[in-house]
Amino acid sequence: MKVLNVVFCVLYGLIGKVVCFHCDENAAHCFTSLDIKSAFTMIGKGNISQVYVKDRAIYSINPAITDQVSIDDIITADGWNQTRHLITANGSMPGPSIIIYEKQKITILVTNHMINEAVTIHWHGIDQLGWPAMDGVAFVSQCPILSGQTFNYTFQPTFGGSYWYHSHVSNQRDMGMYGAFIVLR
Structure with missing residues (x-):
């Protein structure tokens, strides 16, 4: 058990x-x-800022960050591509x-x-x-x-x-x- x-x-x-x-x-x-x-959904820590989903991957809207963002640092609780208070x-x-x-x-x-x-x-x-x-x-x-x-x-x-x-x-x-x-x- x-x-x-x-x-x-x-x-x-x-x-x-x-x-x-x-x-x-x-x-x-x-x-x-x-x-x-x-907190807010779809917001990353530090300079990641707000994120969005494209082709099943998460990206920062910050143009200085071109790599995918790890889902471990994002609360996705209520859908994708929307920021909500939670x-x-x-x-x-x-x-x-x-x-x-x-x-x-x-x-x-x-x-x-x-x-x-x-x-x-x-x-x-x-x-x-x-x-x-x-x-x-x-x-x-x-x-x-x-x-x-x-x-x-x-x-x-x-x-x-x-x-x-x-x-x-x-x-x-x-x-x-x-x-x-x-x-x-």
């Missing part, structure tokens, strides 16, 4: 440049973090997979680095029995995380399975962030 999980993390990482968090099987309580930031977790979209084991407690420190927007993280399918303030629905089960603030989500899933998480953002025009949450038996 461990080999399968490592393969999943590596494969998922190759697809979306996502780093996976895998809790140690013997740990009673695990800790990880998500840094929530604004939310990332740890610099990626989708966010990193979080893998824990049944009955393990987990604390996920979520820091909001966005300038104007409040955010929460909603954990789909995770029963929040005894942890209702950890559900991640702004103004229903918790106050939103304001810019510059950190919120500690702590809960203990009781059932194994594949779940997902996503952001709730005060400005719904943005593409929200999502990621996989896996609870192993």
Whole structure:
């Protein structure tokens, strides 16, 4: 089972440049973090600038860069040849997979680095029995995380399975962030 999980993390990482968090099987309580930031699709780092797709390859609009641009440095989340605003977790979209084991407690420190927007993280399918303030629905089960603030989500899933998480953002025009949450038996 461990080999399968490592393969999943590596494969998922190759697809979306996502780093996976895998809790140690013997740990009673695990800790990880998500840094929530604004980003743009189809924008490269440094002097790469905006990119476009031609003949199944990515190129910079910067005329000084004539070689193909690696997809590893580009968030392509919503199609090609358009730049859109989106939310990332740890610099990626989708966010990193979080893998824990049944009955393990987990604390996920979520820091909001966005300038104007409040955010929460909603954990789909995770029963929040005894942890209702950890559900991640702004103004229903918790106050939103304001810019510059950190919120500690702590809960203990009781059932194994594949779940997902996503952001709730005060400005719904943005593409929200999502990621996989896996609870192993």
